[in-house]
Amino acid sequence: ETLQLANSGEITMGNKQASIYIEKVNTTSGLFFSSAFNLTDTDNWNPNKKDSVFWEADDNRIIDEARFGHSEEGGPDIVIRKSGSYLLVYNDVLEGGSVRANPRITVEVNGKKVPGAQSKAHYIRNAGGHSASSASLVFLLENLKADDVVTVSAAQEGGGGEVYAQEDALLTLQHRETLTLPDGDTSPPRIIAFQQILSSPSGRPVNGFSLVIQDMGLKLDDASLKASLDGRAVKLKVSRDGDKINISFMENRNQKTGHIWSQADIYFSDTGSNSHEKVFFGKAPPTPPPFDETKTQLALPLPEPPVIDGVIDLDGGESWIWAGGGPGESWRAEFDESMTDGIRGGAIGDKGAPPRDKQDLGIRMFAGYDADNFYIGVKVQDDNFFSDSADEESKNGNTWHDDAVEIFIDGDNSNLDTRDTSGNNPKVVGTGGQYVITVNNAYREQEAGNPGYGEDEAWYALVTTGDGGYDAEFRISMDTIGNPNPGEVIGFTVGVNDDNDGGVRERQILWVGIPHTEATYGNLLLEGKTYTAPKKAAPVIDGVIHTAEYAGAERTYVNPHNGIYDITVGDDSWDSSDQSFFAWVTHDYEAVYVAVDVTDPNVVTDSADAGTEDGQTWQDDSVEIFFDADDSNDAGRGTKGFEGQYVLSANGAWRDNEANNPKFGKAGDWFAATQRTGKGYQVEFKIKKSALSNPADGASLGFNIAINDDDGENGSRKSQLNWSGRPHSEFTYGRLILEEGEGGGPPPAISARLNDNGTVTVTFDGKLQTAPAVNGPWQDVNAASPLTISAEQAQQYGRAVR
Incomplete structure (x- = not known):
């Protein structure tokens, strides 16, 4: 039976069927069975250092002593007494209270890991009621020798924290006769193990994998064996051990080969002249520099400086509407009773109490710049504010105990673990620091080195209060924060103090991070990202990303830490394993091609039917691409030609209404295809240049990619992850440059x-x-x-x- 233990929502088998296998076994011959509640040295099943499972020797143990040896005191080692093959069946249920723990279970023979005999299915989100996970492992240990020792071990794979057995883990070993194939069998060779390798035995960073292929009725044609990583052919090391072929590749990861591979393509033929291809997906890489694994937002160039008068006038056309955070209410931190700390989009600092409701405390943020200054606006929702700790318009008082806005800047993105806040350290003065303004316009600049406050000084800020809250506007000179350039990332966060009754403050809301700890600040990207698409032969648009077809194109990686991420429901955790993507863009004489490889463990398409047009694709798992073909940087979406939004969901539903309804199809203005993968789904797009007003080689277009994540709750999406910008707001888009070149020309006549x-x-x-x-x-x-x-x-x- 099945039982709902965490969040509600439907889980279906799709077009697949479940199966069950039951076998009656002889408990007196060829069998070992035992249970375990602990590891050998600890009861924590998520140890930093691998530890073996301790198998009990109680009354429930079953052991054929002619084939197995096991201590009468219990222990981790199971000794094989008779050579042969043994079927291993392992099951457990683990629970823990830490976020994103994922103990890895492995099987060893004589202390050496058995390739493929492992489980990484213990991911515990520790949110929404998800505090436990189970694992099941079935593996045939072939050709064991007498006196071989079998162990099962656990080790930390994901997040730290303690994880315990919810009930006994179970292990069965059953002696099996060696597989004998009948004469004339034409079963092809099979891949029995694959493992990504990211570190060498000595611990140095590497890129590689190991692979084991087993001959069956048909044998592997060794000369046909080939492999590529992300479309790049690699040279393999091959050795035979009986009917098994051990294959490996390893290279150092340095500046040239620094990225971790995401897709391995394996090709081989057999002695029956049959060709085989298998695709494996690698572990998601870390967030690429200069981005840190925090949060990211945009600071956008402003057409004119805003007036620093303490009033963020959005309706009056003040330039804040063109700032990062301007479109909609995309950059905010506000009360949400479903959150543990009561805040969505931010966090409570200094262990303060959550706000009572949205009127008690919430913030919306804006960031922009021009050649000389950096501008920050913060709209604060607060129905009760005090200013009794720092006198009105005073300097460097106890502003943190009053209602106040604090801006933290790491202008050179140095990511110091602890910033010197004395204001006297020349290594940090001039690269930012802390800038504070209270509701009575007391200011604090000591932690920024006292650069000088005033309308004509290094920085200036004003607050104006009103019913239900106040606005804070800042101008900080670029000289004061190290003169960052467009395209660069600075460390940045916003803190808002809340004093409800005088005296010390009740709480502080932070967008992200810890005050004065630069390594925890968010990433603020000035202007946006740029991608240069090479001109080359067109890929086949079939929904399967063969990386060789995109060779020469940059593989860009976007996750919740370096993309513009908006999570509207759920647990508010910024988790790369739940949503991330790789993307490639190329072009030829006819079209622009975009490939998006999405990581999403729970693909849901319950709003727009498969193969339909202009349904509610944004509520499903889907990929959206946006073009500002004339580079007009409009506030909304443009209407020139078919520029706008093109969408394909994971079930093949498409939407082009916001691109002025071009014709969809292989011979149409645009086409897209999708396929499911072992870690999510892939989408390939072809957008004809004629639909984009025929951009020339070398042209620069506004461009963005967004993926929607629907985890199946309430029929609506949970979150959206953008490459660079906000949907339907052209001025926020990144840049796509169509590289000039001889490749991708028209076919010869x-x-x-x-x-x-x-x-x-x-x-x-x-x-x-x-x-x-x-x-x-x-x-x-x-x-x-x-x-x-x-x-x-x-x-x-x-x-x-x-």
Whole structure:
């Protein structure tokens, strides 16, 4: 039976069927069975250092002593007494109170890990009631020798914290006869183990993998074995051990090969001339620098400086509407009773009490800049504010105990664990610090080195109060924060103090991080991201990303830490394993091609039916791409041609209404296809340049990619992750540059004319190739265009190539 233990929502089998296998076993012969509640050295099943499971020797243990040895005191080691193959079946249920713990279970023979005999299914989110997970492992240990020692171990794979057995773990080992294939069997070779390798035995960073293929009725053709990582061919190390072929690849990870691979493609043929291909997906890489694993927002160039008068005038057209945070209410921290600390989009600092409701405390943030200054606006929702600790318009008083806004800046993104707040350290003065303004306009600048406050000084800020809250506006000179350039990332966060009754403050809301701890600040990206798409031959748009088709294109990686992330429901955790994506962009003479590889363990499409048009795709797991084809940077979406939004959901529903309804299809203005993967789904797009107002090579277009995440609750999406910008707000988009080049040109022309004398004249661009059949093999013809072919020549197929 099944039972709901965490959040509600439907889980279905899709078009698959469940199966069950039951076998009656002889408990007196060939069997070992035991249970465990602890590891050998601890009862924590999530240890930093791998520890073996301690198998009990109680009355429930079953052991055929002719085939197994196990201490009468219990212990981790199970000794094999008779050579042969043994079926291992392992089950457990673990629980823990830490976020994102994921104990890894492995099987060892003589202390060496058995490739493929592992489980990483213990992910514990510790939110929404999800505090436990189970694992099941079934593996055939083949060709064990007498005196081999079998152990099962646990080790920390994900987050730290303690994890305990909710009930006994169970282990069964059953002696099996060695597999004997009948004569004439044509079973192909099978892959029995695969493992990504990210560190060498000595601990240095590497990129690699290990793979084991087993011969069956048909054998592996060793010479045919090939592999590529992210489309790059790699040289393999191959060795045979009986019917098993051990394959590995490893290279140092340095500045040139620094990124962790995401996709491995394995190709081989067998002795029956059958070809095989298998794709494996790697572990998500860490957040790429200069971004830190916190949160990211944009500071955007402003058309004119805002007036620093303490009034954020959005309705009056003040330039805050063009700032980062301007579109909608996308950058906020506010009360949410479903959150443990009462805040969504931020956190409570200094262990303060959660606010009572949205009127008690909430903030909305804005960030912009021009050549000389950095501008920050903060709208504070607060129905009760005090200013009794720092006198009105005073300098460097106890502002933290009054209602106040604090801005923290790490202008050189140095990520110091502890920033010197004395204001006297030349290593940090001039790169930011803390800037504070209270509701009575007392200010504090000591922790920024006292750069000078005033309308014509290094920085200036004002607050104006009103019913239900107040606005705070800041101007800070670029010189004061280290003169960061457009395209660079600075460390940044906002803190708002709340004093409800005088005296010390009740709480502080922070967008992210810890005050004066630069390593915890958020990432503030000035202007946005840029991607240069190479011009090359078109990929096949089939929903399967063959990285070789995108070779030469940058593989960009976006997760909740370096993308613009908006999580509207759920647990408010910023988790790369729940939502992230890789993307590639190329172009040729005809179209722009976008490939998006999404990591999402729970793909849901319950709002827009498969294969339908203009449904509610944004509520499902889907990929959206946005174009500002004329680079107009409008406040909303443009209407020129078919610029706008193109969407494909994970079930093939599409939406182009916000792109002015271009024609969808392989021969249309645009086309997209999708396929599920072992870690989520992939989408490939083709957008014809004619739909984008025919941009020339070298053109710069506004561009964004967004993925929606629907985890199946209430029929609506949980979150959206953007590459650079906000949907339908062109001025927030990143830049897509269509690189100039010779690749990706139009296909060479070829034509044939039958002459009156029976000859055929072939006119072609490039060079001519001929073949006896339409699928080849093709051979070059040493001839120039035009070429006349006699009537007596045998029939051939012809093509032109460059």
